[in-house]
Amino acid sequence: MKMKNLYTFLLIGASTLALGSCSKFEEINTNPETTNVVTPAMIATRVIVNMANQPSQKAFMMPYLLNKNIVWTEFVESYQYNGGFNSGxxxxxxxxxLASMVKFAPTEKLAKSYEGxxxxxxxxxxxxxxxxxxxIPYAEALKGESDKNYFPKYDTQKDVLLGVLKELELAxxxxxxxxxxxxxPIYKGNTTSWRKLTNSFMLHVLIQLSKKESDADLNIKSRFRTIVSNKPIFASNSDNYELKRANKSGQLYPFYKVGNNFTIYPIISSEIIEPLKSREDRRxxxxxxxxxxxxxxxxxxxxxxxYAGIDPSLPFDVVTSIKNTKDFSKLNNRYLDIPTGEPTQQLSYAQLCLVIAEAATRGWIADQPVDWYKKGIQASMEFIQTNTPNAEGYTHGMPLSNDYIASHVQKMGSKFPTAxxxxxxxxxxxxxLASFLQSEFMTYYxxxxxxxxxxxxxxSTSLNSEAPTKIPVRWKYPAVENNYNSQHLDEAVKRQFNGTDDINQLIWLLK
Structure with missing residues (x-):
């Protein structure tokens, strides 16, 4: 057989073999243990976990350095010393x-739930x-696929927040x-629970707008009153927006000790220790x-x-010298020893009660502020009571009994200020105090x-070089925006901060 004819024969044979194998390709390359169809429920799980989860180990602690819950002793960490705001x-x-959840829902009612x-x-x-x-980009955000808009304009913060409030109403x-x-994985798909979360979160948004309470477009006071009076909101700790942890890979408490090389570094801040001591608060x-x-x-x-806390603003060498004396308080062992730890919250009933107490103090609603204030303290203590084993190493002989909680709440209510x-x-x-190692940056806000x-x-220790007597009030825009959307970014920076992307200049809601 000549070489050319041999090559032709081999090529035809290979092609025939390939054609004969095509019918089995999908069968061979299909994993029978996984689905090949994306469902609304699959998207919902990913979205919900992404919203509610927090990072683990050292990354878990970073917001709580900025919030002054924790002093870090490995080396100087920016957030502890009011730095680290260079890229949001x-x-x-x-x-x-998200729209795919609605599009692929099998019934109209389920489509409404996924729309919410x-x-x-x-x-x-x-x-x-x-x-x-x-x-930030809002009206034109997420329009790359649908409208081929890859460079969205930036909306004013007021317009973004008006949009947020509208979307919460629609939800x-x-x-x-x-x-x-x-x-x-949080509320088992219960739509009443999601309504409670949606309305409670709207109250959280409104209280963050307290400096704009006279803005007619926002209509903050009326919105707040309507929700508290007429809408379902959190009514107990069972409504908390939280992830309950499990003793399974990927579901453990974020600072659980196994495989965690950072457990030796956190020390409780004096900003937490001192007010608890002065209140004789068993938390x-x-x-x-x-x-x-x-x-x-x-x-x-x-x-x-x-118990002894360390001032997080002290020079790092002073912090380490105090650590060497062993006169400081570590984290309670429950955060390290228990695989499931406590649920990690993004918004709790205790926090909501204190949001409403603040609104009542500001005159937005007619309720007595002290009543919601007391409910907030009680809810915080009951959350800890429920999620901590009654063991000496975790309670130190000072349990949060029902009698203690009742007496402490009554005592704090009697001391509630008048001004x-x-x-x-x-x-x-x-x-x-109710947000210790919870809700990430909420207390910073x-x-x-x-x-x-x-x-x-x-x-002398502040890493905020332009304003060392202040904690920065915002993060800079990410550098990648300068590379890909510089025109719209420049417009936004000029509109807000006179052309300088400054971490110490006030954003609109703080003015």
């Missing part, structure tokens, strides 16, 4: 396929992003017209371990003065809005 997040890929989840998820994402940066309406849906014994030095000197783990500003300071302080709690700032 401006990425909406986690919500770019779509609107809520959008509102949450856009709210968190504008809280960090200021003006509540859609959930009210829907039915229980699949794919929800101290559940947040912290006693000072080894003070225990060695004869103090009881059940004594308030056995408006003092009331707001007390409410924000209690909200801060309250601080920059109200100035409370009055965290210590040390100009």
């Amino acid at each position: 997040q401006l990425n909406f890929t986690s919500i770019n396929d 989840l779509m609107y809520f998820s959008r509102a949450l994402k856009f709210f968190n992003t504008t809280m960090d940066l200021g003006d 509540d309406k859609a959930f009210s017209e829907g039915e229980n849906f699949s794919g929800d 101290l014994f559940f947040y912290a371990n006693p000072s080894e030095k003070r225990i060695a000197e004869g103090k009881s783990p059940a004594a308030f003065d056995a 408006t500003e003092a009331r707001i300071e007390e409410i924000i302080t209690e909200k801060y 309250d601080y920059r809005r109200t100035g409370f709690p009055k965290w210590k700032i040390n100009p």
Whole structure:
């Protein structure tokens, strides 16, 4: 056989073999243990977990350095010293396929439920992003696939927040017209629970707009009153927007000790320790371990003065020298020892009660502020009580019994201030204490809005070089925006900050 004929024969044979094999290709390359069809429930699960989850190990602790919950002793961390604001997040890929949940829903009622989840998820994402940066793309965001708009303009923060409030209203309406849906690891698809979350989150958004309470377009007071009076909102800790952890890979408590090389570095801040001690608040014994030095000197783990925090604004070498004396409080062992830990919250009933207490103090509603203030403290304590094993190593002999909670709440109510500003300071302080290692940056947002709690700032250690006596009030826009959307970014920076992307200049809602 000549070489050319041989080549032709082999080529034809190979082609015939390939054609004969095509019919089996899909069968061979199909995994029988996975689905090949995307369902609304699958998208819902991914979206909900993405919204509610928090990072693990060291990354989990970073917001709580900025919030002054924790002092870090590995080396200097920017957030502890008011740095780290050089690049915020401006990425909406986690919500770019929300409409597919609605499109592929098998019934009209399920479509309404997934529509509610779509609107809520959008509102949450856009709210968190504008809280960090200021003006952001909104009306033209996520239009790359549908409209080929890859360079969206930036909307003013006011317009973004008006849009957020509108989408939350649409979410509540859609959930009210829907039915229980699949794919929800938090509320098991219960639409009433999602309505409670949607309306409670709207109250959270409105309180963050407290400096704009006279803005007629926002209509903050009326919106707030309507929700509290007529809409379902959180009514107990069972409504909390939280992820319950499991002793399974990927579902463990974020700071669980196994495989975690960072458990030796966090120390409880004096900003947490001191107000708990001054209030004789037993949450101290559940947040912290006693000072080894003070225990060695004869103090009881059940004594308030056995606990010592470190001022997070101290120079790092001073922090490490204090650590060497062992006169400090580590994290309570429950955060490290228990695989499931406690549920991680994004919004809790305790926080909501204190939001409403603040609104009542500001005169937005007729309710007595002290009543909601007391409910907030009680809910925080009951959450810890429920989620902590009754073991000496976790309670230090000072359990959060029902009798103690009732007496402490009554005591705090009797001391509730009379002056408006003092009331707001007390409410924000209690909200801060109720948010220990919870809700990421929430207490930072309250601080920059109200100035409370009055965290210590040390100009000699501050990494905020342009304003060392202040904590920055925003993050810079991510550098990638300069590369791909510079025209619209420049317009937004000029409109807000006179052309300088400055971490110390106020965004609209803070003016």
